[in-house]
Amino acid sequence: MWPSEREALAVWADHLQARGDPLGELVALSLRVDEVRRREPDATELAPIESQAEQLRLSLAEQLLGPGVGELPRLRLRWQHGVVRAVKLDPVTSGHADPPRVIVEVIAALVRRPALRFLDQLHLGALAPAREHELLDALTHPQCQARPRRVVLGRMPGQFRRLLRADTRPPAHHAPSPPPLSRPLLEAVAEAGVTWLVRWGWVQSLPWTAGDHGVRRQKLDALLEQPWSPALGRVFERAIWDTSLQVRRRILAALPTLGDGVAPALLAALAVDLDRHRRFGDLVERSLTRAASTHPSWVAGVAQNFSEDEPWVARWLAGQGQRSRSAARPAIPRIAGMLRRGSATGSSNDYRSHGLRRALHSFGHPDDAAHAAPFDDESIAELIQKLGAHRSPG
Numbered sequence: 001m002w003p004s005e006r007e008a009l010a011v012w013a014d015h016l017q018a019r020g021d022p023l024g025e026l027v028a029l030s031l032r033v034d035e036v037r038r039r040e041p042d043a044t045e046l047a048p049i050e051s052q053a054e055q056l057r058l059s060l061a062e063q064l065l066g067p068g069v070g071e072l073p074r075l076r077l078r079w080q081h082g083v084v085r086a087v088k089l090d091p092v093t094s095g096h097a098d099p100p101r102v103i104v105e106v107i108a109a110l111v112r113r114p115a116l117r118f119l120d121q122l123h124l125g126a127l128a129p130a131r132e133h134e135l136l137d138a139l140t141h142p143q144c145q146a147r148p149r150r151v152v153l154g155r156m157p158g159q160f161r162r163l164l165r166a167d168t169r170p171p172a173h174h175a176p177s178p179p180p181l182s183r184p185l186l187e188a189v190a191e192a193g194v195t196w197l198v199r200w201g202w203v204q205s206l207p208w209t210a211g212d213h214g215v216r217r218q219k220l221d222a223l224l225e226q227p228w229s230p231a232l233g234r235v236f237e238r239a240i241w242d243t244s245l246q247v248r249r250r251i252l253a254a255l256p257t258l259g260d261g262v263a264p265a266l267l268a269a270l271a272v273d274l275d276r277h278r279r280f281g282d283l284v285e286r287s288l289t290r291a292a293s294t295h296p297s298w299v300a301g302v303a304q305n306f307s308e309d310e311p312w313v314a315r316w317l318a319g320q321g322q323r324s325r326s327a328a329r330p331a332i333p334r335i336a337g338m339l340r341r342g343s344a345t346g347s348s349n350d351y352r353s354h355g356l357r358r359a360l361h362s363f364g365h366p367d368d369a370a371h372a373a374p375f376d377d378e379s380i381a382e383l384i385q386k387l388g389a390h391r392s393p394g
Contacts, residue, residue, distance in 0.1 A: 001080055001118070002301040004230060004261040006031075009081060009118060016114075022060055023082070023114060029053045030082035057082065058390040061383060064115040072098055072106045073381035074126075078307075083118045086307055086377065091125040091155075100128040108138035111146040119146040120264075121307050127153055129178065129200060133185070140188040147193030149237065149264055154200035156309050177202050195237035196268055206238045213244035220250055228259035240268045248272065252283055256290040263298040266291060267306060270313055292320055296327040303331035308338045308377075311352050318362035328363075335359050337377070 001009065010031060016024025030053050036046050057079070065084075069075065078086035087110070089103065103126060110116060127135060132153055138144060139151070178200045181189075189197060190206040197204040209219040220239060226232060236258065239251050252269060255262065269288060292299050299320060306313035314335045317328040335356050342353045360366070 001085070001304060002120075002261075002263050003297045004233070004263070005118060006081075009083070012117070013082075021114075022056075023064065026053065026056050026060060027082040029056060030080075034081060053082070055390070058387055061387060064113060066109055066113055068106050068109050069380055070384065071102050073384070074098065074379060075106070076377045076379045077383075078377040080304070082115075084116045085118060085305070086121040086123075087116075087119065088121075088123045088307075088309075088377070089126045098126060100131045103127055104131050104134045104138070107135060108141075111138060111144050112141075114145055116146040119148045120305055121150040121152070122146070122148045123150075123152040123307070123309060125152070125154060129154070132178075132199070133181075136181075136185060136189055139194065140185075140192045144192070149193065149234075150196040150198075150267070150307075151189075151194050152196075152198040152309065154198070156198060157201055157203055183207070190238060193234060195234050195264075196241065196271075203241055205241050205243050208235050208238040208242070213242075213246060216242060216244060217246050217250060220247055224254055224258075228261055230261055233259075233261040233264070236262055237265045237268055240265055240272055249283060252287045255287045256294055260295070260297065263295070263301045264305070266298055266302050267310065267313065270302075270316055271310070288316070292324045296324045299324040299327040300330060303328050303334075306331070306334070308334075308341065311338065311355055314338070314359040315355050318359035332360070332363050332365060335363075336365070 009027060013024045013027035013031065017028060018024075029049065033046070033049050033053050036043050036049065040046075072089065074089060074092075076088045076090075077084050078088075087107070089098070089107075092098070103124065107122075107124065111119070111122075122139075124135065135153070136151075139146070139148070181199075181204070186204075187207055190208065194206065197206055209216055211219065216239075223232060223235060236251060239247060242248055242251075251265075252272075255265065255269065266288065269284060272284060299317070302313060303317055306317075314331060317331045320328045339353060339356045339360070342356070
């Protein structure tokens with residue numbers, strides 16, 4: 001969880017407990033587990049409270065997620081500190097596909113659950129383009145609890161995949177760009193907290209201020225002089241994807257000097273760095289190196305929040321210097337889980353897995369750590385199995 005969010009989560013948990021909401025107890029207990037694990041990983045008290053937190057999570061799972069989530073058994077959730085931090089539904093490569101209507105209905109109901117209040121990423125690779133507006137409308141609904149920073153519909157951008165393969169050849173063909181969204185809808189999506197919107201392989205720039213690139217540059221300079229706030233942080237995160245290179249250069253150069261709340265912008269900056277055609281890779285590298293060396297807590301936040309769709313982040317974390325090296329180590333279980341999942345799907349020899357193995361070795365972990373590490377996320381089908389075992393002990 002990002003540094004600025006952990007404190008907010010603890011305050012929220014206290015508020016829920018005062019109201020008698022069991023979710024508050026789960027969050028508080030999960031935060032306690034994390035505190036003990038970080039302070040003393042081999043403490044004798046760790047195993048009992050871990051078991052207590054897991055049993056409480058299972059007993060509350062149906063209440064937290066709602067009854068309809070079982071209609072999407074392939075849906076995967078990443079839990080952290082008792083709340084859902086990421087939701088993903090992969091496209092179907094073979095077999096039965098989920099009806100588009102069911103996907104939208106289940107997700108629209110799920111994002112209204114308090115357990116998704118701190119959702120960071122929503123990736124629906126299986127969503128049909130025709131249902132895009134319904135999904136975005138659900139995220140802007142007044143009853144929506146979730147405020148995800150990153151929303152990915154369809155696949156990640158093609159240039160990211162090509163550059164990860166070290167393929168410098170121009171693409172054989174360009175996927176057609178999706179139909180434009182209306183300005184009011186994009187403004188509503190931005191107002192809902194989204195800072196990174198990927199639509200069917202294309203990064204969608206979200207409005208963060210009106211005007212041409214010169215006006216936006218002036219607005220950015222004015223924002224950099226304002227006192228820090230979480231809302232301002234989300235503006236900076238959106239500005240990293242601005243279509244003006246001048247705006248991008250300015251915010252990336254200023255990144256290391258900003259407050260802790262801008263830490264999530266590092267994920268967007270790492271993705272921007274992959275776009276070699278922008279010709280400012282050196283600037284991005286210098287800015288991120290400075291940010292990592294002066295803000296190890298930012299590195300820890302990246303290590304806890306990057307997704308399996310962003311394997312290039314694992315490579316960056318593995319290359320951290322001595323000052324931020326320990327802060328990057330929380331990424332090890334996730335990298336191992338990503339490798340394990342790749343092995344399970346038969347893609348263990350591709351460029352992605354090669355990079356992940358190199359990252360593990362950089363941390364001093366052998367390849368077989370991928371098979372010993374647990375999954376970093378959990379499908380609804382797996383959760384249902386755990387619930388069955390929880391209800392029938394012995």
